Amino acid sequence: MLNSELLLKMYQKMVLIRAFEEKVSELFAKGKIPGFAHLSLGQEAVPVGTCANLEEEDHITSTHRGHGDILAKGADPKYMFAELFGKSSGYCKGKGGSMHIADYSLGIIGANGIVGAGIPIATGSALAQQQLGTKNVTVCFFGDGAANEGSFHEAVNLASIWKLPVIYVCQNNQYAVSTPASYALSVQDVSSRGSAYNIPGVTVDGNDVIAVYEAVHEAVERARNGSGPSLVECKTYRWHGHFEGEEALGWIYRSKEEVEEWKKKDPIPRFENNLVNQGILSKTDIEKTKEQTKQLIEDAVKFAEEAPLPDPEEALVGLFPD
Amino acid sequence: MREVMFVQALGEAMAEEMERDPRVILMGEDVQLGAFGQTRGLVERFGPGRVRNTPLAEVGFTGAGIGAAASGLRPVVNIMMANFLYVTMDQIVNQLAKLRYMSGGQVDFPIVIWATTGAGGSAAAQHSDNPAAMFVNVPGLKIVKPGNPYDVKGLMKSSIRSNSPIIFFEETTLGMMKQPIPDEEYTVPIGKGEVKREGTDITVVAIGCMVSQALSAAEKLEKEGISVEVVDPRTLVPLDKDIILNSVAKTGKVVVCDDAPPLCSVASEISATINEEGFDFLKAPVARVTREHVPVPFSPPMEKFVLPNEEKIINKVKEVAKR
Ligand SMILES: Cc1ncc(C[n+]2csc(CCOP(=O)(O)OP(=O)(O)O)c2C)c(N)n1
Numbered sequence: 135m136l137n138s139e140l141l142l143k144m145y146q147k148m149v150l151i152r153a154f155e156e157k158v159s160e161l162f163a164k165g166k167i168p169g170f171a172h173l174s175l176g177q178e179a180v181p182v183g184t185c186a187n188l189e190e191e192d193h194i195t196s197t198h199r200g201h202g203d204i205l206a207k208g209a210d211p212k213y214m215f216a217e218l219f220g221k222s223s224g225y226c227k228g229k230g231g232s233m234h235i236a237d238y239s240l241g242i243i244g245a246n247g248i249v250g251a252g253i254p255i256a257t258g259s260a261l262a263q264q265q266l267g268t269k270n271v272t273v274c275f276f277g278d279g280a281a282n283e284g285s286f287h288e289a290v291n292l293a294s295i296w297k298l299p300v301i302y303v304c305q306n307n308q309y310a311v312s313t314p315a316s317y318a319l320s321v322q323d324v325s326s327r328g329s330a331y332n333i334p335g336v337t338v339d340g341n342d343v344i345a346v347y348e349a350v351h352e353a354v355e356r357a358r359n360g361s362g363p364s365l366v367e368c369k370t371y372r373w374h375g376h377f378e379g380e381e382a383l384g385w386i387y388r389s390k391e392e393v394e395e396w397k398k399k400d401p402i403p404r405f406e407n408n409l410v411n412q413g414i415l416s417k418t419d420i421e422k423t424k425e426q427t428k429q430l431i432e433d434a435v436k437f438a439e440e441a442p443l444p445d446p447e448e449a450l451v452g453l454f455p456d
Numbered sequence: 457m458r459e460v461m462f463v464q465a466l467g468e469a470m471a472e473e474m475e476r477d478p479r480v481i482l483m484g485e486d487v488q489l490g491a492f493g494q495t496r497g498l499v500e501r502f503g504p505g506r507v508r509n510t511p512l513a514e515v516g517f518t519g520a521g522i523g524a525a526a527s528g529l530r531p532v533v534n535i536m537m538a539n540f541l542y543v544t545m546d547q548i549v550n551q552l553a554k555l556r557y558m559s560g561g562q563v564d565f566p567i568v569i570w571a572t573t574g575a576g577g578s579a580a581a582q583h584s585d586n587p588a589a590m591f592v593n594v595p596g597l598k599i600v601k602p603g604n605p606y607d608v609k610g611l612m613k614s615s616i617r618s619n620s621p622i623i624f625f626e627e628t629t630l631g632m633m634k635q636p637i638p639d640e641e642y643t644v645p646i647g648k649g650e651v652k653r654e655g656t657d658i659t660v661v662a663i664g665c666m667v668s669q670a671l672s673a674a675e676k677l678e679k680e681g682i683s684v685e686v687v688d689p690r691t692l693v694p695l696d697k698d699i700i701l702n703s704v705a706k707t708g709k710v711v712v713c714d715d716a717p718p719l720c721s722v723a724s725e726i727s728a729t730i731n732e733e734g735f736d737f738l739k740a741p742v743a744r745v746t747r748e749h750v751p752v753p754f755s756p757p758m759e760k761f762v763l764p765n766e767e768k769i770i771n772k773v774k775e776v777a778k779r
Binding site for chain 2: 168169170217220221226228229230231233234246247248249250279280282283284310311312313317318319383384385387443444445446447448449450453
């Protein structure tokens with residue numbers, strides 16, 4: 135069984151991701167964040183359950199919907215908000231924005247605006263980890279939509295024949311923009327595609343952080359001991375639109391009832407109850423965690439708001455290393 | 457005449473051509489939703505057999521479009537944003553562009569690859585490219601890039617009717633632009649540019665979203681005593697060289713504007729053409745207004761700095777007009 139220290143950390147991370155994205159939603163609606171905001175509200179259990187298995191030296195790749203993955207791997211909300219505001223002190227000096235956040239020092243080797251493009255990159259990261267003789271692993275986060283891109287199939291096959299230390303974590307949130315997974319996938323479960331590439335594939339309840347933790351735990355162990363890649367599919371749901379503001383464009387593709395049904399399966403209170411029942415978490419702890427998280431987010435937003443905008447000519451810097 | 461928005465005009469072109477010819481089908485990611493509004497309502501009208509949502513599989517469905525075109529359909533393949541064309545490069549460049557020629561002309565590929573393009577909304581580098589020049593560089597593809605609602609409708613209709621492979625670029629930044637267009641049916645020929653505004657001192661050749669910016673710049677420059685002629689080639693392959701050279705013969709000075717990186721660009725190509733075929737008309741070197749040669753940054757001040765705009769056109773025109 136997981137020790138209570140780790141369980142509490144996982145709980146705090148989920149609360150942090152929730153608070154971070156609720157804030158993004160609020161700031162975006164106020165017009166304070168330029169560009170797009172793709173939120174993963176409702177999906178918090180997947181990155182948290184996954185990354186709780188990782189060391190700082192392990193790598194992750196993420197997607198356009200990556201705030202949760204990046205926070206779960208240890209990113210600082212301060213620099214994330216600064217990036218979202220387009221400030222020079224942001225993770226990417228204001229050049230990347232929400233879809234392209236990276237912190238190589240924390241093993242976050244990139245969110246990605248191109249669907250499926252992170253999958254081969256994660257595979258390459260694992261190749262380096264194997265070749266350099268480390269015991270590190272790479273986790274590749276991707277969506278149900280991305281599982282239909284050619285890049286998925288090529289990269290997973292490569293990882294399988296080379297027994298690379300990579301864990302493909304599919305966040306199946308049921309939709310790719312407006313297209314339901316039930317229509318676009320030739321199989322019911324993405325995980326069943328593992329058999330086509332001769333790697334283990336499992337599907338878990340993606341709103342149950344412990345189930346995610348355990349499935350990824352096994353996959354990470356396999357990867358670390360040289361047994362090769364695994365595919366873990368986490369069934370979950372995104373509460374908000376494909377991006378913030380889509381309702382205004384008249385994008386309607388799922389029923390209110392469906393969204394409400396899934397909100398009842400909120401992974402946070404579910405984990406909270408579990409921890410309270412086990413006596414690991416008290417009502418006061420819950421309030422304290424939420425209070426502290428709120429303060430942390432306020433501080434991060436303040437840092438980002440007060441940071442200076444880049445000099446426009448900084449746009450010309452950084453294309454090449456020399 | 458009715459006032460019609462750019463995206464509406466495109467939707468009308470699609471609907472009219474689907475009505476006209478049952479072999480026309482539309483496919484792409486979320487086309488039934490109509491992400492930018494252009495294709496909304498088409499599935500209700502023509503059914504999911506002819507308006508096909510695809511999974512995320514650009515190589516698969518673009519290639520399928522090519523095979524279908526060789527086998528009796530007239531597919532329109534929608535690529536949600538031009539950056540995702542890169543995923544399909546082999547199918548478009550190695551296959552589509554070459555198969556007719558390589559088979560000795562045995563078969564035609566009546567397909568339109570329709571991609572949206574444009575920057576300016578802080579979408580960052582992976583969602584802001586305008587890769588038209590890359591496709592111009594490939595023999596075997598016709599490239600269309602209209603700059604107003606009238607042209608976008610007429611050119612989409614011609615593209616769907618054409619038996620050549622067409623890459624059709626839709627400027628997202630023009631989506632809401634309105635213009636009166638005729639009630640009755642019309643088309644705009646592929647390969648014919650248009651003088652959008654007459655002038656005598658200097659020619660501005662403008663492409664896609666730069667056309668309206670050039671026109672607005674010309675209005676302002678008029679007040680400062682500079683008479684600007686604005687030429688819109690509308691299609692990049694084939695390029696209407698005559699309309700450009702005729703204008704240069706009249707004005708002797710040229711600024712070429714394209715919202716794309718400058719190296720090996722459409723602007724370079726037009727500049728080289730004027731140099732080769734219109735050198736004797738020139739009173740000053742041909743100048744260009746383009747993006748800076750970097751990926752498009754996210755942060756608004758940097759983004760604004762790298763993209764061309766009306767102000768940059770005005771400054772460049774003044775500089776060249778002085779010479
Ligand atoms: C190659 C490519 N095609 C299309 C898009 C546009 N797009 C961005 S996100 C998205 C849906 C992705 O769905 P999924 O992989 O399930 O991830 P989710 O958004 O559900 O988290 C699409 C179609 C893109 N960014 N890249």
